[in-house]
Amino acid sequence: MSEIVTAGMVVIGDEILSGRTKDRNIGHLADMMTAIGIDLKEVRIVADDQPFIVEAVNALRARNAYVFTTGGIGPTHDDITADAVAAAFGLPCDYDPAAYRLLEEHYAKRGIEFSEARKRMARMPKGAMHIANPISVAPGFQIGNVYVMAGVPAIFQAMLDSVIPTLKTGAKLISAAIPSPHPEGTIGGPLSEIQEAHPETIIGSYPKYQDGSFWTEIVVRSRSEEALKAAKAAIEEMLEDLLKRN
Amino acid sequence: MSEIVTAGMVVIGDEILSGRTKDRNIGHLADMMTAIGIDLKEVRIVADDQPFIVEAVNALRARNAYVFTTGGIGPTHDDITADAVAAAFGLPCDYDPAAYRLLEEHYAKRGIEFSEARKRMARMPKGAMHIANPISVAPGFQIGNVYVMAGVPAIFQAMLDSVIPTLKTGAKLISAAIPSPHPEGTIGGPLSEIQEAHPETIIGSYPKYQDGSFWTEIVVRSRSEEALKAAKAAIEEMLEDLLKRN
Numbered sequence: 001m002s003e004i005v006t007a008g009m010v011v012i013g014d015e016i017l018s019g020r021t022k023d024r025n026i027g028h029l030a031d032m033m034t035a036i037g038i039d040l041k042e043v044r045i046v047a048d049d050q051p052f053i054v055e056a057v058n059a060l061r062a063r064n065a066y067v068f069t070t071g072g073i074g075p076t077h078d079d080i081t082a083d084a085v086a087a088a089f090g091l092p093c094d095y096d097p098a099a100y101r102l103l104e105e106h107y108a109k110r111g112i113e114f115s116e117a118r119k120r121m122a123r124m125p126k127g128a129m130h131i132a133n134p135i136s137v138a139p140g141f142q143i144g145n146v147y148v149m150a151g152v153p154a155i156f157q158a159m160l161d162s163v164i165p166t167l168k169t170g171a172k173l174i175s176a177a178i179p180s181p182h183p184e185g186t187i188g189g190p191l192s193e194i195q196e197a198h199p200e201t202i203i204g205s206y207p208k209y210q211d212g213s214f215w216t217e218i219v220v221r222s223r224s225e226e227a228l229k230a231a232k233a234a235i236e237e238m239l240e241d242l243l244k245r246n
Numbered sequence: 247m248s249e250i251v252t253a254g255m256v257v258i259g260d261e262i263l264s265g266r267t268k269d270r271n272i273g274h275l276a277d278m279m280t281a282i283g284i285d286l287k288e289v290r291i292v293a294d295d296q297p298f299i300v301e302a303v304n305a306l307r308a309r310n311a312y313v314f315t316t317g318g319i320g321p322t323h324d325d326i327t328a329d330a331v332a333a334a335f336g337l338p339c340d341y342d343p344a345a346y347r348l349l350e351e352h353y354a355k356r357g358i359e360f361s362e363a364r365k366r367m368a369r370m371p372k373g374a375m376h377i378a379n380p381i382s383v384a385p386g387f388q389i390g391n392v393y394v395m396a397g398v399p400a401i402f403q404a405m406l407d408s409v410i411p412t413l414k415t416g417a418k419l420i421s422a423a424i425p426s427p428h429p430e431g432t433i434g435g436p437l438s439e440i441q442e443a444h445p446e447t448i449i450g451s452y453p454k455y456q457d458g459s460f461w462t463e464i465v466v467r468s469r470s471e472e473a474l475k476a477a478k479a480a481i482e483e484m485l486e487d488l489l490k491r492n
Contacts, residue, residue, distance in 0.1 A: 015452055017286045018421075019276030020465060026291070030265030040263045042298065045272070045289035048450070052288065075431045076451045077438035107431075117434020136460065152455050175264075185321045185353075188363020192323035204294070205322045206261055209398050214382065219266060 004223075005038045005170035008060030011045040012053055012071035012081050013151055024153045025070045029160065036164060037172035038066070048072060053084035061088075061146055066167060068160070071151030073140060075117040082141075085148055086125035095122045099130060099139055106137045124148075131159045171223040176232050180239055183207065183214035190238045191218065198234065200227035250469075251284045251416035254306030257291040258299055258317040258327050259397055270399045271316045275406065282410060283418035284312070294318060299330035307334075307392055312413065314406070317397030319386060321363040328387075331394055332371035341368045345376060345385055352383045370394075377405045417469040422478050426485055429453065429460035436484045437464065444480065446473035 009029055015021040026043055033040045041064060046052040053072075061067045072081030086093035099122040107114045121138035131140035131147065133155060140149040140159045149159040180187055184207050195203045201222040208215050218235055222228040255275055261267040272289055279286045287310060292298040299318075307313045318327030332339035345368040353360045367384035377386035377393065379401060386395040386405045395405040426433055430453050441449045447468040454461050464481055468474040 014448070014450055014467075015465070016272075017276055017289070018280050018419075018467070019273055019278075019286075020280075020421075020423075021452065022273040026262075027265055027268040030263055032265075034264050034266075040265075041293060043263070043289075043291035047287060074451070074453055075434040077434070077441055078450050112431070115431055115435055117438070118431035120434065121431075135455065152453055154455055173264075175266075177266075185358070185361055185364035185367075188321040188323070188366065189361055192363070195323055202260070204260055204324050205320070206267065207320055207398055209381070209400055219261070221260075221264070 003170050005066075005168060006041045006064045007033055007038050007066040007068065008041055008064040009043040010053065010056045010060060010067060010069040011043065011151075012048065012069060012084075013045075014048050014078070016045055016071075017047055025151070025156050028153070028157060029068060032160060032164065034173065036167070037169040038167065039170070039173065048078045048080055050080055050084045050087060053081065054088045057085055057088040057146060061144065065145060067146045068163075069146065069148045070156050073121065073138070073148060073150055075115075075120050075138075079120065081148055082123045082125065085143060085146060088146075089125055089143055091125040091127065091143070093123055093125050095119065096124045096128065096130075096141075099124065103138060132162050134158050134162075173221050173223055174225060174228055175219055175221040176228055178218040178220070178232060178235050178239070180205075180216040180218050182216060182239070182242055184216050186242065187216060187218070187238070190242075191235070194231060194234045194238060198227060198231040200224055201231040203231065203235075249416050251312075251414060252287045252310045253279055253284050253312040253314065254287060254310040255289040256299065256302045256306060256313060256315040257289065257397075258294065258315060258330075259291075260294050260324070262291055262317075263293055271397070271402050274399070274403060275314060278406060278410065280419060282413070283415040284413065285416070285419065294324045294326055296326055296330045296333060299327065300334045303331055303334040303392060307390065311391060313392045314409075315392065315394045316402050319367065319384070319394060319396055321361075321366050321384075325366065327394055328369045328371065331389060331392060334392075335371055335389055337371040337373065337389070339369055339371050341365065342370045342374065342376075342387075345370065349384060378408050380404050380408075419467050419469055420471060420474055421465055421467040422474055424464040424466070424478060424481050424485070426451075426462040426464050428462065428485070428488055430462050432488065433462060433464070433484070436488075437481070440477060440480045440484060444473060444477040446470050447477040449477065449481075 044056040128141035128143040290302040370387040374387035374389040
């Protein structure tokens, strides 16, 4: 059986915590990790505040194979992610020569001033490797098991696409959804027994509220197709029995 | 000047981390907190896994006036929030007599079995106070500074509406948005100087990417209307100067 590979995510930005911007990166990363067989275990959303970023990055990198961050790598004074991640690793943060040249050429070609602010985007922890940015050039970076990417969803998604083929993935978690016309209160007891009888699966139940009544989406997850099938069959049988009784 | 009041949020649920469900509660809480003058400082999304829930609740309740949790208070085996929050406080978790009666009557009236699973929804840490659930009866609860609420957005929002009038709120953070036609790289330098000259404000800049080009939304936040106005004027002047120069 393949190893289980876990990841954490740190979303950096006052604008998410104030509600001004609604995050769209968490759901995307979650979808992508599930698709490739990495378990996203924890997400933290923190303010543009170095101690909080350092704490979150260090907590999550210690207990996950990978940590992905979004936000705070632009050219303005509130973009402090590079410094904070360098501090988390105890590394100096300075202009990366290759990133500096890349940006210098990019702006020269377009006749745009390579301002002090734009130069900030070439700063990264010493020893970091670039993550290509096909949209606006300024690279993200990888240091250790931490991948630092942009907050703008189009750029984040492009950066993640280039990172994904380099990741070691685990046994893929496969899942099956079984809609239940019964609310959770009715199926909770039997479902708990099915969970106990099928330890190789993770059975979740998600209440849905629509037009004044409740139904339930039951989701079975497993790394074994056989175990998944067996649990799914047991749940379907349980649901049929309930219908006959009512 | 009024005190600053901060809050944390713990979102509990494997379905968010797997991507199957896209969270809609973080953005709602962020909006509501900003509106009433409470700073949302940190959000953690954790799995249905007691040690992670305990760690998140304890970390955030120690450093914030309030902690709000969503998810994991239904009737099924994967609903472990009540137990986890009780464990975080070192309290026993048992059937709350008032909640038990409330649910018992509710199901009796509708001729629905008050199953063992449904009884689980009456469990809460000893000493907890109810948070009313006008939609599906099963209450949330408050213990210490932690407010435990449902994950279904309609129920979460209704519960939060009843909690909000009881909260001590701080000086309201007011904000003004100033659209900049210039990308961040152009305004980053002058904006940083304006931030330094206006320490009573928090100036954020958020890159927007649309139809192949960048513009920037500049947001000034302050607890003082006067300070906000002064910083806004300085930014508008800076943007005009830039337009004249180009």
